[in-house]
Amino acid sequence: MSLGKIACASLALLAGLSIMSSAAADEIAYDKRGRWSIAAVTAPAGFDYCTADIDNGKVQLRLATDGRSWQVGVPYYGRKGKVEAYFGFGAAAEVANFNADGQGWAMMAIDKDQIDAFRSNPSFSINLDRGEQTWTLAGAAAAIDLARECVRNRGQKQVAAAPAIPAPPAASGKGCPPPGRYRSQNSNVAVNVLFYNGTKIPLNIYWIDFNGGWKKYHTLRPDSNVRQKTFATHPWIAVDQRGNCHGSVMMPDPKDQSDGPNEFQIWD
Known part of the structure; x- marks a missing residue:
């Protein structure tokens, strides 16, 4: 075809x-x-x-x-x-x-x-x-x-003997939350957000998914911003190239009725 x-x-x-x-x-x-x-x-x-x-x-x-x-x-x-x-x-x-x-x-x-x-x-x-x-x-x-x-195998890995369980990809960098603490929840409330990088280094913007995993969406140069459509109850986080987190976990506010998007400014 x-x-x-x-x-x-x-x-x-x-x-x-x-x-x-x-x-x-x-x-x-x-x-x-x-x-x-x-x-x-x-x-x-x-x-x-x-x-x-x-x-x-x-x-x-x-x-x-x-x-x-x-x-x-x-x-x-x-x-x-x-x-x-x-x-x-x-x-x-x-x-x-x-x-x-x-x-x-x-x-x-x-x-x-x-x-x-x-x-x-x-x-x-x-x-x-x-x-x-x-x-x-x-x-x-x-x-x-x-x-x-x-x-x-219906998702069940078939092995002769149970292998050693690897450590989870923990957010071990400075300022990062413990793995699994934040997870996206189901929501049908759409929200527009803006991420601004006020630091002097590039930052990666990650969405924290329904399982607590991090999905990279953007890389922001210093003094730059990006707009993103997302949903209420969907958290985001900013991480540098060494794995350190900057600012706090960013949660969109569905009650924000301003003309612009929820603005998250990352300075440290």
Whole structure:
């Protein structure tokens, strides 16, 4: 199937795959291969689907499968519903509709031909709300196989003996909160925020997700700012290149009715 046909086919597939962006889901690490992280996602009823994620240093890319179908997507805080975007492998580009779930993701259904393209192409790009983003696909074939294995095992890693449990990726830097203290909660109250870097060093702006994990969204140079759409009860944090946190955890205020966004100024 051509990339153009995928744009139409994805609309039919999205109805059966809407559960892949459930805001009530929890993610459990399953395996890691190179820069790819594989996780099992559970819902209140139990195992749901598996994901393979990679980060280009700015934006996360996600492949998701329930064993029958696949989706590809990125974090997204724009309006809920269909969102038109460009995507493609290498220099190729097509227009397609992604489905924004309103809870932090925009996903699009893909078929077997495109999954095979992830295996054989050197790069993949999406142009959505943060401009064109490109990810190198080294290790994608192994990551796809691990995601399929994850589904077969229903998220339970099969090992001969229990391995040593690695320490969690703790926020051990100066000024950082203990891991897991802050987590995003479900909310349908949209909020506009502004982050300003008043320090003399670059700062990375992270969203703290539903599991307490940190997802990088922006890098701010000194004396620069960025606007971001988010939701009430979704915390954010600023971190320097050495892993030290600056300012406090930033929680949007849905009661702020001013003309501008919630403004978070980071000075120390």
